[in-house]
Amino acid sequence: MKRRLLLWLPFGLVAALFVVFYAGLKHPDDHVIASRMVGQPLPQFAAAPAFPDRPGAATADFADGKPRLLNVFASWCVPCRDEVPMLVRLRELGAEVDGIAVHDAAPDLRQFLAQYGDPYARIGLDAAGRAQMAFGSAGVPETFVVDGRGRILYQQIGVVTEADVPRLMAMLAGGK
Amino acid sequence: MRALALALVLAAAPLAVQQGPAPDYAEVSLPDPAKEARALALMDSIRCVVCQGQPISGSNADLAGDMRRMIRERIAAGDSPEQVRAWLVGKYGDWVSFKPEVKGETAPLWLVPLLALAGGGWLVSRRLRTRRKQENA
Numbered sequence: 001m002k003r004r005l006l007l008w009l010p011f012g013l014v015a016a017l018f019v020v021f022y023a024g025l026k027h028p029d030d031h032v033i034a035s036r037m038v039g040q041p042l043p044q045f046a047a048a049p050a051f052p053d054r055p056g057a058a059t060a061d062f063a064d065g066k067p068r069l070l071n072v073f074a075s076w077c078v079p080c081r082d083e084v085p086m087l088v089r090l091r092e093l094g095a096e097v098d099g100i101a102v103h104d105a106a107p108d109l110r111q112f113l114a115q116y117g118d119p120y121a122r123i124g125l126d127a128a129g130r131a132q133m134a135f136g137s138a139g140v141p142e143t144f145v146v147d148g149r150g151r152i153l154y155q156q157i158g159v160v161t162e163a164d165v166p167r168l169m170a171m172l173a174g175g176k
Numbered sequence: 177m178r179a180l181a182l183a184l185v186l187a188a189a190p191l192a193v194q195q196g197p198a199p200d201y202a203e204v205s206l207p208d209p210a211k212e213a214r215a216l217a218l219m220d221s222i223r224c225v226v227c228q229g230q231p232i233s234g235s236n237a238d239l240a241g242d243m244r245r246m247i248r249e250r251i252a253a254g255d256s257p258e259q260v261r262a263w264l265v266g267k268y269g270d271w272v273s274f275k276p277e278v279k280g281e282t283a284p285l286w287l288v289p290l291l292a293l294a295g296g297g298w299l300v301s302r303r304l305r306t307r308r309k310q311e312n313a
Binding site: 035036134 | 225226238239241242243246264266267268269271272
């Protein structure tokens with residue numbers, strides 16, 4: 001009896017594998033790629049100023065004792081349009097919001113900011129995605145919480161919504 | 177003869193055009209074929225984080241182009257492909273590399289085939305032994 005059961009074992013294993021493969025086909029994995037930089041000091045990066053009257057963003061700007069939100073966005077990114085009003089709200093609540101604009105150009109950015117809102121104290125242009133890669137960011141929009149010593153506390157992947165506001169403000173308050 | 181000369185001139189024309197501004201290494205090969213080969217091999221084994229099923233060598237996503245450019249620049253500057261891979265894994269995690277690392281979490285990948293082979297060998301040897309016994313009986 002035991003032997004007969006043992007004979008079925010390989011068949012059972014293969015059948016189980018096929019169930020797993022089939023499930024995998026039905027649910028292709030859509031991985032959210034989280035940055036490995038969370039918990040680490042800011043990477044070395046320098047994003048040139050997008051506008052002459054506003055500073056860009058670079059590593060050295062961030063360790064001045066002031067916690068900030070660093071928003072990775074782009075004027076061509078549709079969800080970013082919906083996000084900007086929430087960032088403006090965060091700014092009104094006292095958050096410092098800086099921006100890195102990925103694959104963007106100053107004229108497009110100017111129009112985007114005029115149309116949807118402008119919460120940014122700094123805006124750096126990241127034409128070749130170098131800053132984005134240094135942060136381990138896989139898309140736009142993403143928002144990093146950076147503490148006053150220049151450490152990355154948190155990465156928000158996707159649009160900041162109303163529900164995220166209290167959490168982000170609490171992290172900024174705790175990040176001095 | 178004249179046709180041949182014309183053909184040669186036409187073939188050479190793109191070369192002349194290329195000597196413009198610095199090339200964008202997202203799409204342009206490195207001048208050193210050995211380095212280009214190393215860069216290409218690495219690009220084939222780095223996952224595009226935007227379109228995920230594809231390596232960055234075959235992806236049209238902007239970020240994949242950024243990664244190709246970064247890889248070619250770093251290989252040209254003398255970094256080894258594994259150094260560049262380690263840098264990317266440090267930013268995006270193991271998921272970004274198609275080449276599995278040997279470490280505790282991934283040990284089953286290597287151990288399971290060996291165990292399966294050993295198990296199979298054991299089953300076959302038992303089978304042969306019982307058959308031999310039957311033949312001898």
